[in-house]
Amino acid sequence: MVELALANLASPALLYAGCALGAIGIALALPRKGVSPQIVGALIAGAGLGAMLLAIGIVNPRVLPNYHFYIFGFIALGASLRVITHPRPVYAALYFILTILASAGLYVLMSAEFMAFALIIVYAGAILITYLFVIMLATETPTADAVEALSEYDRYSREPVLGSITGLVLLAGLTTLIGRGVGEMQPASIYTNADRIEWLPRKVEQSLRRAGLMLPDEHIARGEPAANGAPGPLLISLNPGPDGAIVGSVTVAYGQAGTKVISSDDPNWPADLGISNPEGVGFTLLADHPGGIEVAGVILLMAMLGAVVLARRKVQLDEDARRDLMARRQSEQLARGGVNEPFAANTPLAPSTLSGNWEGGAA
Amino acid sequence: MNTLFCTLAQSGWPEPMPTGTLFHYLVISAAMFVIGLIGFVTRRNLIIMFLCTELMFQAAGLSLIAFSRFHLNHTGETFVIFVLTVAAAEAALALALVVLLFRRKESLDAERWAELRG
Incomplete structure (x- = not known):
């Protein structure tokens, strides 16, 4: 029954094969201990996406979107794959900006120009810049350019195979249910506004x-x-x-x-x-959902206050981190061959090294 | 490039979108959501985990716009504005928390906070 409804929109076997290929590709591309064949994984994942789109395309060739859809779709998904597989957080954030730009392209193809440009301005221009600042603030300074110099939690991912299997199950379920629900829908022919x-x-x-x-x-x-x-x-x-x-x-x-x-x-x-599109969005926003704007304003104000309060709080290093820092310093000193005063775990450290010096005036 | 500019020029009166075309966009959106989910469960860097939640927001926005186009009304696009708002608020709060957590442990590893499991 489920297969029947999905079969009107796509060939189910090829669709699920595409899902599986994509999951295998992601599992290979995630960074892990030992050999991690990232490029091979990305190629397999791309082939999986191609198979999924082919599965939809061969059933009903008359409804294919124009070729820009494929360009932007592949860029968006390729860049988002790179977001989760790149070991360096800064590059992950930059690839996320690429995802945003490609999604804005897809928005334009769906004639949502206003949201496309709002997306670029708000996401790529504001939110991602905040991410980049935090990445720069909250990262141990790498000592060398090589990937080996990155911290361990950036180099290895946790259970890539299990995660990909979860994703495979979710993607197969999502496409099945979406196909089933969408198959019964009729497109509108008149603009509501x-x-x-x-x-x-x-x-x-x-x-x-x-x-x-x-x-x-x-x-x-x-x-x-x-x-x-x-x-x-x-x-x-x-x-x-x-x-x-x-x-x-x-x-x-x-x-x-x-x-x-x-x-x-x-x-x-x-x-x-x-x-036009901005006029339509404006009418819908202001005439149909005026309460939503008020709620959005309150949410933004609360988030701003919360962020200020949180960021001004003074934090002490906890026991584990203090011990790690001691050990690291000791080994550095030994490596330099300097005078090695033995550090005890309870030696007070200079406060400036412990709590960072970007706390502003929050004393 | 011609088709792209045609889309822009005729924005007021787009053609009805066939169901199959809608399914294309929804599959892209579902795949993007799943990539974000896999990243969220497998990566160990707190900042990348939050980046993956943004990826999932993005996928949801894509499907909202697709349905908005399919039904030829602007409610879905309006909802994306609210998604953007919530994403911005979430980014501000989550990143402030990440900075706090980093200052406490000098590390962004999510597994260093495993004791929160209780």
Whole structure:
């Protein structure tokens, strides 16, 4: 039953084979003790992704997205694979920025331009820079350029095979369930926000003037004024039509009392009149979900206060770390062949070396 | 490049998106989520673990945008704005915590905090 529903969208056997290949590739590409064939793993994982996309493509070749989808998709997934396999945190963060840029490309392909650029500005421009700063603040200074100089927790991952099997099971389950659910859905054909073009009279007016339908001395007419003297509503009646165009009419006033009706049947009617993506997002955000903005503001304020409070707190090194630091210093001193004063575990160290010197004035 | 610019120019009135195309985007998003999950359970560096949660956020955002495009309304895109907000708040708090943890142990190894298991 499940297979039947998925089979309308993809060939299940090839899809699961692709999942398995991807999991094997990730397991090989994760850094580990001994030999870690990262390039081979990445190639196998890429082949797995190719097999998955092929599995979808061969069932219904008419619905293939255009080739930019494949370019951006492979860049996004390849870079995210590199995020989890690169031993150096700074490079992982840089590859994450590449993932963001490729996802922004996918957003543009789905005609979500506003979110694409917001994503680049907020994620790549702000959040990832914070990550880079923290990586630089909270990393032991490497002594050499080689990978062996990195700390142990960067060089080896924990249980790569088990993790990949978990991922394989989750990916197979996700694609099955998504295929089953999506297979029953019908695409929408009319933009939900399309009738909100009536809320933008100036845009309608400019568009009509540019098309030559409204002359300079004409303006959009208003209806009867309300009882309390407020101006009447603008006489615009526009609705989404069957093939994506706007249909309806605009009443235009000229001279003393003359009016005429411009309807969408006019051959000069502007074809590009419509809600653009940022306008649509703005209407949805402000008209449909105004409470969400308030909540988002509170969340951001709380996060800012929390981060300030947390970062100003003074922290003592705990026992284990203190012992490690002693041992490291002792061995360094021995290696240098200098005077080796024996360090006892309870010798007080200079506070500046223990707690770092970037605490600001939080004493 | 032509198709890309066409997509941009006709942004107000995109064609309906076929179900198969939606499935392409959802598979990419599911794969990205799973990569983030695998990274979260296997890597031992605290910062990389948080980077992997951002990867999972990103995958969720991708599928939200895909559904938004499929249903031809902007609610999904609006929700991505809130996902971005939560991601920014989470990054600020989580990174402040990471700095605290690093100052206590001089190490970013998640296994050094194994005693929290109780």
